Amino acid sequence: MMDLRELYQDIILDHGRHPRNFRAIEHPTHLAQGHNPLCGDRVTVYLTLDGDHIADVSFQGRGCAISTAAASLMTEVLKGKTIAEARALFAHFHARATGGKPTQELPEPLAEEMDRLEPLTGVKAYPARVKCATLSWHALEAALKGGSDTTVKTE
Amino acid sequence: MRSASLRSIYPAPGGFDPRVLKREFPIFASNPDLVFLDSGASAQKPRSVIDRVSNYYSTDYANVHRGIYRLSARSTELFEEAREKMRAFLNAADPREIVFVRGATEGINLVAQSWGATFLKAGDEVVLSELEHHSNIVPWQLLRDRIGIRLIVAPIDATGGLDLAAFEALLSPRTRLVAMTHLANATGALVPIETVTRLARRRGAKMLIDGCQAAPRLDVDVQALDCDFYVFSGHKTYGPTGIGVLYGRYETLSAMPPWQGGGEMILNVTFEKSEFQDPPHRFEAGTPDISGAIGLGTAIDFIEELGRDNILEHEDALTGYGVDRLSRIPGLRLVEAGQRRLGILSFDLEGVHAHDLAQVLDQHHVAVRAGHHCAQPLVEKLGLAATTRASLGVYNDEGDIDALAAALEAAQEMFAR
Numbered sequence: 001m002m003d004l005r006e007l008y009q010d011i012i013l014d015h016g017r018h019p020r021n022f023r024a025i026e027h028p029t030h031l032a033q034g035h036n037p038l039c040g041d042r043v044t045v046y047l048t049l050d051g052d053h054i055a056d057v058s059f060q061g062r063g064c065a066i067s068t069a070a071a072s073l074m075t076e077v078l079k080g081k082t083i084a085e086a087r088a089l090f091a092h093f094h095a096r097a098t099g100g101k102p103t104q105e106l107p108e109p110l111a112e113e114m115d116r117l118e119p120l121t122g123v124k125a126y127p128a129r130v131k132c133a134t135l136s137w138h139a140l141e142a143a144l145k146g147g148s149d150t151t152v153k154t155e
Numbered sequence: 156m157r158s159a160s161l162r163s164i165y166p167a168p169g170g171f172d173p174r175v176l177k178r179e180f181p182i183f184a185s186n187p188d189l190v191f192l193d194s195g196a197s198a199q200k201p202r203s204v205i206d207r208v209s210n211y212y213s214t215d216y217a218n219v220h221r222g223i224y225r226l227s228a229r230s231t232e233l234f235e236e237a238r239e240k241m242r243a244f245l246n247a248a249d250p251r252e253i254v255f256v257r258g259a260t261e262g263i264n265l266v267a268q269s270w271g272a273t274f275l276k277a278g279d280e281v282v283l284s285e286l287e288h289h290s291n292i293v294p295w296q297l298l299r300d301r302i303g304i305r306l307i308v309a310p311i312d313a314t315g316g317l318d319l320a321a322f323e324a325l326l327s328p329r330t331r332l333v334a335m336t337h338l339a340n341a342t343g344a345l346v347p348i349e350t351v352t353r354l355a356r357r358r359g360a361k362m363l364i365d366g367c368q369a370a371p372r373l374d375v376d377v378q379a380l381d382c383d384f385y386v387f388s389g390h391k392t393y394g395p396t397g398i399g400v401l402y403g404r405y406e407t408l409s410a411m412p413p414w415q416g417g418g419e420m421i422l423n424v425t426f427e428k429s430e431f432q433d434p435p436h437r438f439e440a441g442t443p444d445i446s447g448a449i450g451l452g453t454a455i456d457f458i459e460e461l462g463r464d465n466i467l468e469h470e471d472a473l474t475g476y477g478v479d480r481l482s483r484i485p486g487l488r489l490v491e492a493g494q495r496r497l498g499i500l501s502f503d504l505e506g507v508h509a510h511d512l513a514q515v516l517d518q519h520h521v522a523v524r525a526g527h528h529c530a531q532p533l534v535e536k537l538g539l540a541a542t543t544r545a546s547l548g549v550y551n552d553e554g555d556i557d558a559l560a561a562a563l564e565a566a567q568e569m570f571a572r
Contacts, residue, residue, distance in 0.1 A: 004514065010572075013572070039510050039527075039540075041510075063508065064508035064510040065507075066510075066511070126514065129510075129514065132510065
């Protein structure tokens with residue numbers, strides 16, 4: 001068994017306790033809720049798009065250290081990215097978090113952002129926790145797809 | 156009436172030693188480090204139950220109630236013997252009052268769909284409590300959406316127990332059924348079910364008791380309770396999965412139509428019309444879980460050999476020890492469980508989410524449940540998103556509680572860094 005300290009790295013505990021961009025955006029262009037019915041965790045992801053750029057992104061909700069840190073780190077890496085870049089990051093992150101191989105290489109600036117998400121990919125050793133790390137990303141995906149009123153569930 | 160082989164493992168007269176008892180549960184030999192505190196979700200199985208199910212398939216197996224050959228007759232006899240054991244376990248008046256179902260969930264759905272859909276009409280009221288788990292909420296919501304009954308929810312009081320006065324005030328001439336847990340699975344709050352039943356019956360309402368958590372711990376006497384229905388799950392009562400019991404008062408069961416059709420539940424079938432069996436077979440369409448019923452019979456033997464008074468004494472003492480030990484952990488809030496907490500310790504640890512906590516506990520081989528325990532409305536009412544729950548079984552001892560406490564302290568240290 002992997003040492004739990006690799007799952008709960010300092011950066012995760014820090015973001016879990018002091019989440020960044022933990023606020024509502026008053027008039028978001030996009031919004032979606034994520035809900036994990038298994039544990040009752042809920043997250044709302046707010047987005048303001050400027051063209052195809054993410055001008056602002058934030059979240060609110062309640063969850064475990066992993067899901068809170070994942071949402072917090074997500075908002076940090078996404079600010080200023082294009083929608084295509086956000087999706088590429090999610091695809092890459094999702095593959096890494098589930099123990100798979102990403103299908104394509106990320107270009108250099110995105111690869112650096114992916115490095116920031118790397119600590120969260122420790123969940124691959126704990127299948128029950130993968131959804132904690134990906135809940136906010138699924139909500140983001142739903143917000144981008146569905147606009148301003150969507151709920152996604154992880155199972 | 157302890158067997159000679161089991162007698163030797165109970166050194167203390169009138170009691171038993173869980174450390175010795177653990178040897179009767181093969182799971183602990185296969186997982187020597189396991190600290191199992193999740194019996195509320197499902198209990199581990201004693202060797203006698205595992206062997207009985209296996210032996211039944213090896214020596215006595217055939218379908219029931221249909222073969223003329225001797226093997227089928229023997230299988231039928233064993234199946235009906237198991238029913239008689241359930242009758243004695245609940246002190247029902249008649250074995251025909253025992254319906255084998257998949258579990259408590261199916262038992263409640265049976266009552267809702269057969270009795271409820273037949274005898275209730277729009278505007279009739281079914282009273283539940285805030286202590287219920289989803290199995291005793293959702294079947295009634297489905298019925299409400301179908302026929303327009305009203306669901307009334309009796310609140311808990313500040314101590315986390317059922318608010319009896321509020322419950323009584325909610326009863327009305329429209330109350331047709333009270334469906335309530337005997338022991339709350341999410342918090343361990345014991346409900347004064349005798350009083351609840353008396354009040355319900357006095358109002359002319361029927362009474363259904365969900366005994367999932369009570370059956371493994373308490374002496375249940377459906378005649379003394381004077382309830383109309385009592386359900387419990389085999390797998391929480393040291394028996395196999397896939398089997399459970401619905402007790403129903405015979406006259407009530409007799410008036411109820413079948414809820415599923417098929418073989419075993421009929422007397423005569425033509426394409427125009429079928430005639431149905433009397434209870435309990437009317438409610439047991441298709442080939443039942445024969446080995447499950449026989450295995451549950453052996454689990455009940457196991458419980459009776461230990462003695463239900465002894466089990467209660469053991470769980471009371473260990474619950475008390477747990478409350479004592481956990482209360483000494485700074486930042487730990489035990490979820491309120493009313494006047495009497497039994498067998499279940501539900502808690503919140505400041506600064507650590509239940510799922511993170513359960514993960515750390517698992518690292519220490521401590522198995523607990525984290526989440527809403529299929530009782531989401533109750534957990535939310537208590538102001539929590541999730542709790543961590545340790546639930547006890549006959550094989551637990553103070554060492555298990557100490558291991559839990561040590562793991563909790565390790566988790567605190569980890570998340571405080």
